[in-house]
Amino acid sequence: MPAIEVSSLTYTYPGARAPALQGITFQVEPGQLIGVVGANGAGKSSLCLALAGLIPALFHGQMQGTVKVCGLDTRLHTPGQLAGKIGLVLQNPASQLSGMRYTVYEETAFGLENLGVPRSEMPARIERVLQQVGLAALGERSPYTLSGGQQQRLALASVLVLEPAVLILDEPTTMLDPQGSQAVFKIIREAVEAGTTVILAEHHLEWIARYADRVIALAGGEVILDGLPEEVFSSPLLLEAGIGWLRCTVAAQQASPLGLWPASMPLPVTIDAAAAGFSKAARKLRDVDPDQ
Amino acid sequence: MLIQINNVCFSYPGGVEALLDVSLTVQPGEMIALVGANGSGKTTLARHLIGLLQPQAGSIQIGDWATSEHAPSQMARRVAYVFQNPDEQLFCQRVWDEVAFGPQNLGCTPAEVTSRVKSTLEWLNLQAEEQVNPRDLIYSIRKRVALASALVMQTPVLILDEPTAGLDSREQAQLSQVLASLRLQQKTVIVITHDMDFAAENLDRFIYLQNGSVLADAQASAFFSAEFLSQTSDLIAPQMVRLSFSLGHTQPSLCADQLLRNVSTG
């Protein structure tokens, strides 16, 4: 059974003139890491909220089509019922704190309490997940004394402790510094390795290009590309849609007509692939002209 | 306008040391990237420049004004600051009023206010949103409104705090153009940023703070050639720089054109 099945999803916010999402259709197998990219306003956040079942439950508006996560139709289940299966992490670390708990440890327990997990099971699960996100030493600290990066890891912990089958992240690194971002990406990768299906909406294309199994590109609420990172990140559609290419891809494209990029190689979407290609072209040039 | 930062020390109440003996000179017209991990003192230093914070030791001069002798509302005539979070800066019902707020506080005549607001909105492509309530705009456009409301002040110095955070590539290109204009106008621009790719393509001088001290201060090319870059996790070098080093170049390239030139010369 696919982890996520979206079928002809069309959604319009209440009072909006145009739909935020149009005719979206795709399936995701369990354990995959899917990157979602798009210009601002293209529908990344709306898609994340729809996958989490918060659209249409909390936002109302008009929705057509279906979204099924772990076989559950999001229109037939309330967010409360979906909470244990789907996790959602948003952009702003501080506004994801419940505000009702005074320590990192208790904040992590919040979701377990809501879902009625027996008290005896809680300590083990909390300790495991705090280890996972690297906050084990800060268990007794107040969540409000943590740095932004630590708070974002706490947001991840409080969702991962529920052991969701699907984890959705909407631009989780926007407010973080490189160290904070790398820590979040590492936790995401480990979750995928443990079998969690992850949907990651991001502007930081580089990490997605390197680690995602698949990339979905949105423009104007529609899916314009859906495929492997190598294919999506070198498609001209990305440029038209305002999403842009990675710099190394641009460099290779400019290099191609100059003979500095091998004609046979596809455009690179990672630094390693770019280095390999440029080296190969350089060797070829040297072979052609041995005096150089 | 010359900026002189002399031996500035500052700790927050509660004892957290934010700046330890920082000294810097910024020449008029420089385009600077202020980089470092969160908590390294970047924002603290920037707040000192508009007088929101006063150093416990040392002094700061913007031109001939010492920040200790002028209130922040006065300093606003020389230094415009765009905060990272636009929602903390926007408070008017219409974009027009928002952008007009600054010049009105500066005492411009109504005619001047109108002309400044009009030209700034045109510059940043916000004419269509003129009568819109900023709260109805998406995040990145709210950021642009916040930027407009600082640019309209026409100060010699501009500080931008994480201006590219949350921006897509088209919006970043627009920001690039704005910076290019500011460069032509010889404004001094200080950008606090984590986005090294953007910084390498648009800014000249890199000042790297760690734990309240200046660890490095150099022009882009020298900065990215330095040893420490490979040892720190505070910064991620731009793609072109990493690619240059992967290819064994001695000098890091800061943009694609430069890389291709270096590649073609072998």
Added chain:
Amino acid sequence: MSTHFSLYQPGSSYLHRLHPLTKLTFSLAAAVVVFGGPGGWLAALFPGLLAMLLLWRAGLAWRAALTIFRLLALLTVVLFLVHGFLNPHNKSILLSLGPFGLGQEGLAYAALVALRLAATLAASLLLTVSTQPAHLVQALAEAGLPYGLAYLLGSPLLLLPQIAGRVRSIQAAQQARGLKTEGSLLQRARALFPLAAPLIFSTLVDVEERSLALEVRGFSAPNPKTSLNELVDSPAQRTARWIMILLAGLLLAVELSWRVYASH
């Protein structure tokens, strides 16, 4: 970086360890006695002193006293002025200021009102200083109150944590646009107006994001909730609660019947 601003002070005093319902009962009973008990002054004084004594034993008295002072100082001054000059029962004038006189009866009344407010505040601080809002909510829910209602009653300070920090950020941003915040009192007052809109807006955006985060963590899940911490209750505390309720009820009944008797 914002701090968790709230009246609750983490600690391990005996007060902290008491069951939230015991403390809640004390606060409510004290309020009933203060405003509805016999003896005017004594009815106000006794519960207030008792509360301060209990707080003192827990090492929290200073903190409570400071809070009471901060919250009531200005109000008390206003009370004294208003009732001192304008109370209709004023007969013996202590001090004359032109056509206005400070009346003894008015001052006495103001003092009584101030005392009542201080006593009620002390009794409720006994609850809020030593109880995490979440534990109070849990206690109410365990006692049978619907969870939504319990949450509403137990977490009134939910939004305060970040408001203080946010106010500072907004003021800084506005100063940077040339808004004069220093100068005459009038200027400073005027500078507060532009504060309201961004504060409300960013708080609302924050509230919306927070409610999404709460939903995602099962806040509105249909099953009964469990709790990480066990709230320790005891027969002694249960008995004490009943005694407090009965005592407050008794004193109220005495006062009410006295008033009915006195009006005949």
